[in-house]
């Protein structure tokens with residue numbers, strides 16, 4: 412009877428996970444997607460707690476309390492820190508998978524059939540490398556570790572040899588599961604490999620790496636599902652693994668990177684010398700009053716938000732600007748780059764929070780055709796995603812990354828605090844164009860000043 416109840420709970424949880432992913436793919440249904448995912452996870456936990464085989468509920472309760480103590484503050488980090496928070500979640504998930512795999516090995520050895528040992532090895536290898544790899548990725552994103560790639564001659568060979576060594580140990584254990592002493596090597600070598608995997612990858616590729624690590628964490632969980640004979644874990648792990656993989660493909664495309672480049676390219680290591688040369692070049696700056704008069708004279712405006720809008724939490728002021736301009740009959744649209752900000756969907760989430768209509772948020776491929784007919788491209792705290800060097804400078808670390816073609820608009824206005832570089836650490840030739848006006852200041856207060864000049868201050 413209880414077994415049937417557990418099965419039903421798991422089936423409902425599985426359906427909710429699938430629906431959650433479907434609903435998360437559109438801003439209009441995303442909230443429902445989050446609820447479905449949370450409910451699915453709650454059901455999965457409840458179903459597992461019904462399992463008769465649980466020996467000690469006290470330990471489970473301690474685990475739940477400890478998890479909540481760590482998880483609740485983790486859930487409250489600033490939105491700009493979500494990528495590193497996500498990397499930490501992968502690290503914890505992968506550590507858990509590794510520990511479960513380890514305990515299963517010591518409980519069952521030496522009577523482990525070859526197929527089971529192969530899957531268990533895959534679980535432990537993927538879990539261990541995802542653990543250290545995710546910690547490294549979180550450290551790089553949080554700037555606790557240097558973001559620049561660290562590379563050396565023959566690095567790929569050393570990395571591949573390390574992975575091959577781990578696989579070699581796994582093969583021996585598949586053939587001789589009684590070689591219990593070898594098992595720690597199956598954990599230790601991939602732990603080292605996880606560090607070596609991330610060391611040569613530059614900060615600019617971290618988002619793709621994190622979604623790849625998400626994929627590895629999912630695959631290791633699916634392997635754990637085989638070992639524990641849990642269909643729910645197999646399905647949830649496979650969903651996680653495949654969605655992480657699809658996201659990596661989308662992000663690689665957005666940054667014009669191949670997987671091999673992301674994993675072995677040492678992206679971002681050549682810092683452009685142009686930065687130094689152009690520091691002395693003159694730029695034109697303007698005041699909020701001038702910006703307001705240019706904007707109100709325009710008939711078509713494209714707003715391009717980036718990381719700076721997120722840091723400044725300027726989205727509500729941007730909404731006021733949108734209202735003020737729309738009231739004056741200006742056609743305002745938003746150009747969303749897939750990797751603007753610091754996490755996939757970052758701009759969509761912020762602008763949705765400020766109730767900007769979804770149909771005004773245009774993806775890069777859609778809005779790029781519009782820039783030549785756009786009077787003003789207003790860039791708010793974005794830098795790399797508008798850098799024309801990605802199109803023209805083959806020596807630039809972001810060369811080949813598709814960008815928003817804001818330089819094709821008639822006038823370009825850029826709100827940022829200084830001439831400082833963005834995430835990729837390189838200068839932006841856009842700022843030195845004749846048609847570009849720099850609006851120096853914090854995104855929230857500068858947009859607020861423009862709104863006041865437009866006479867829309869009381870709209871918040």
Ligand code: NAP
Nearest residue numbers: 717718719750752753754755794795796828829833834854
């Ligand atoms: P960006 O290139 O990092 O530039 C952000 C700009 O915002 C900076 O140049 C900064 O200039 C400005 N800024 C910072 N605080 C500000 C404030 N309070 N007010 C006004 N401006 C402010 O950002 P992006 O154009 O959005 O490009 C995203 C970059 O992050 C890409 O390189 C992407 O690969 C990377 N990345 C993306 C993700 C993702 O999944 N979306 C994840 C990790 C990394 P000042 O200091 O002069 O103000």
